[in-house]
Amino acid sequence: MSSISSASFASQAAQRPPSPRDRLQSELQSAIQSGEIASTDESALSTALDTIDSTLRAERGSGGERTAPPSPDEMKEKISGLIDEQVEAGTLTEEQASALEEVFANVFANGPGGPPPPPPPEEGADTGGVSATGSTGTDQLADLLKQLQQALKGGSDYGADGSSASGEDTTGLILDMLA
Numbered sequence: 001m002s003s004i005s006s007a008s009f010a011s012q013a014a015q016r017p018p019s020p021r022d023r024l025q026s027e028l029q030s031a032i033q034s035g036e037i038a039s040t041d042e043s044a045l046s047t048a049l050d051t052i053d054s055t056l057r058a059e060r061g062s063g064g065e066r067t068a069p070p071s072p073d074e075m076k077e078k079i080s081g082l083i084d085e086q087v088e089a090g091t092l093t094e095e096q097a098s099a100l101e102e103v104f105a106n107v108f109a110n111g112p113g114g115p116p117p118p119p120p121p122e123e124g125a126d127t128g129g130v131s132a133t134g135s136t137g138t139d140q141l142a143d144l145l146k147q148l149q150q151a152l153k154g155g156s157d158y159g160a161d162g163s164s165a166s167g168e169d170t171t172g173l174i175l176d177m178l179a
Contacts, residue, residue: 024049028045028046031102036099044091045103048096056079075108076104076108083101086100
């Protein structure tokens with residue numbers, strides 16, 4: 001009997017694009033590692049990112065009615081205002097605010113979704129989400145379900161009442177195994 005490994009599901013999850021918050025944190029880490037941003041500013045900038053992210057999530061979820069997402073210019077203005085609020089609250093210095101605005105600018109230079117997706121793979125190329133046999137996770141799941149159904153149909157030597165489905169007396173087999 002075969003099984004579907006969790007690796008195929010993990011690889012599908014790994015193919016999801018990172019969230020905007022994750023992309024911002026990654027850019028912040030890169031800027032710190034490269035020395036563009038002082039490592040002593042990391043805590044304040046990460047806290048500001050968390051606050052901005054929470055505020056944007058709360059505003060998006062509190063509307064009650066669906067509205068169109070803000071334009072890139074509106075979003076830039078909104079984020080700039082939230083960064084300014086962090087400075088006014090004393091959470092960030094002016095220098096840290098400028099660094100955070102640069103992080104946002106780098107991450108969203110190509111729009112909110114980042115750079116455009118790559119072109120589809122050429123025919124016969126490794127697609128990552130499809131197994132070597134050419135089946136997707138859905139195909140593998142369907143195959144597993146078929147195998148389970150077949151095993152349930154003909155794989156049992158016992159009936160629902162515990163009697164032997166083949167008609168043979170099997171009571172001695174258990175005792176022989178224990179002896």
